[in-house]
Amino acid sequence: MQSLLIIASDEWRYWSRSKLGAAAAILAFILICVSVFATTNQVAAEKETREALQLKAEEIFRSQPDRHPHRMVHYGHYVFRTPAPLAKLDPGVDPYTGTAIFLEGHRQNSATFSASYDGAQAGPFARLTPALAYQLLVPLILIIVGFGAVSREREAETDRQLVTSGVTPVEIWGGKTIALAALAALLLIPMLFGVALSGGAPAVSAAFLGSYIIYLLIWILMISGASAWCKRPSTALLVLLSAWIALSVLAPRMVASAANIAIPSASQIEADMDVLVALREVGDGHNANDPAFARLRANLLEQYDVETVEELPINFRGMVAKTSEEQLTAILNEYAEKRMTQQVAQTDFVRALSFFSPFIALQSASMTAAGTDIRTHHRFLREAEAARYEFVQGLNDAHVEKLSYADDLNRNTSKEAWRKARVSSENWRVLQDFRFSPDTASERISRMGLTVGVLFGWALVMGGIGFIGARRLSEVKNG
Template sequence: MFADARASADLGGFEGLTAALVYQLFVPLLLIAIGHGVFIREREENTLAPLLAQGVTGNELYAGKWIALAGVALALLLPLAMVSAAAIVRGETLLASLGVIGLYALYLFVWCGLILLVSAKVRSRALSLGVLALFWLASALIVPRMAVESASSAVPAPGKLETDLRMQAELRVVGDGHYAGAPQFLQLQANLLAQYDVDRVEDLPVNFRGVVAEAAEAGLTEVMNRFAEERMELEARQAQFAEYFGWLSPVVAVSAGSRALSGTDLATHHRFLREAEEVRFDFVQGLNRVHVEQLDYVVDINRSIDEEAQRRTRMSAENWNVLDEFSFQPAAADERLARAGAPLAMLFAWFLLVTAGGIHAARRMQP
């Protein structure tokens, strides 16, 4: 739950820095530093007027500047391409890797268009840098925080204390599977005695304590899974609401798309939880089934008499082998691309918007 305090001190708070965060936050800053004065420099050096006088149109000048800045952006994508190639060698699909590269290329092209738009509209490098820095601040820090807070307000979720109290109340109705004498299991005991036509649990052909553990585990799991599904549904709705803020910030859009394509989004996390819980339940019920069928009831209730009794009631380690068989697999590449469709559409809309604005500004450009 808590980060390593020593790591935080050594890295100055950047212990969670990832390659995705570098491309989402810091590469745009580098592009801003490189390109914020591309048109302004032409004015300051008095080369813009001769270019326009020689018949170079504003659109041609814009296209040349865009190609140059986009070339820098593509060069900055080379490390990502190398990492993607390594991922393909290790088993990742080509489609997913190309999707990640394409997503970040489109994201950086959005920044290229925005930088050129601002540089074409203003006449001061300081003002251009200030406007772009302000947009970066809003897009990278303010809007994502607004998205989180707005999602929490729009789709409220009960707190942990409230949820725990509700869940514990229902779990008490199910009963404690470690106490076979609990009132919740009296009817189960009566049914078993009647089914096998015996008068005592010691005479049952199955271990009653194991039957209780098996029944209680099924009941407890049903309750806890229901609460988990309710929580995951709320989380999914919150994530979807927050994703809409990608229309206000390309950083929010690329972040959502990157998580979807790399298989680290909320949907994948929820699928992992469900599959892991299914394995856990089968594992525990397998142990309970061994308890029911292979462990004598009298031996079981006397397990603490001495070391020999404990040894007789100890299950074989082979029963744990099922845990080694669990292997979580990422979703197919086409499914991940489908989940990244909305963020990609947002980034494409941003690209069209800033490009259209830049072309319009270039057409009206004056020395």
């Protein structure tokens, strides 16, 4: 045990002497700090803005003057997705989805204004979130610092001296691994602070942090393992660098391309057009004379035992609006679900291939823990849709019950009639408060199962390879 620590501290001394490793580590540390600081502040500010906008939108809606209820259906309302605490470290899909939805009658709008709309385009690596810094950069820094850990000693044959002084090759490998792990731990400090200050639930914060620790452990074991297997540092570097490019840069992009090709998803406009065709059969809710509503009319006349719609105790136009909204929403939801299912299938395709790359596994685990994955976004869309349907139908109820059919019909005949065709602004209280919160901690943790399992598997395999490499080292020496 003691010899392990001596070897580890010796390695640290070596790094601090070789300016290159130290410079790389310091540069990375600064970059990580900047990224944690900038992203945390930005997301926190976003959260505040969105919460304020949500309150404002609700207040504005409820303070509208007396109006025709259908005017309010089109006036609409905004809902905002407030980011979860850990989004400060991994904003996930947030910058790509848009964060506000406009809710109105007859339509399901998509989330608007993603952050990429007006952002400066600075290449593929410019959006350096803390998550990406740890997923992509820290492994590279560890490689630069650690690729020669064992192979350097082998090339210079200093390992023989160590072995003759009673240290086993496995201990050399173990000591170097510990040295690298200590460096990784040091680099993890900014994230530790970020997580602690984010205010996330303890269990899910631990799972989040834990997945990063296993991930870095994979790289540490890969580096010390490659270093033990390779006779020369240059070969070790070649192997590690190739692995980094293949696993962290190429694999995710190729898998994403493959997912797009394997599971094609319709564009929003195409889906909208499909909906439009399906809606033709439902009829236009603005036009009570649309033949599609003949059945409704007949049923109502029979139900209330009257001859004409004018005699109905309720507002027939309101009933048409309400019924058509109901039918239309069923169709809209059917297509929206179809689209979401496609997207989840694509995401699951990527997740299934995370066996090939710990980078993919960690990205997915991290977003899930942070509550910034696509499933959470879909839940936001569903909740927004439920809110939309509720207030629209609430307004339609007011239309049915509180506005007389005659007033409604005559609204365009004179200024006086125009003013008469209104209901009291009291009715705008049908609008419920909308507060979006991420899934519960246990739900998120249970969704991380597969990807964390993959990470553990990688760590085990890498540890095994490194251990065998180190054992082999001793056989070579003895033999």
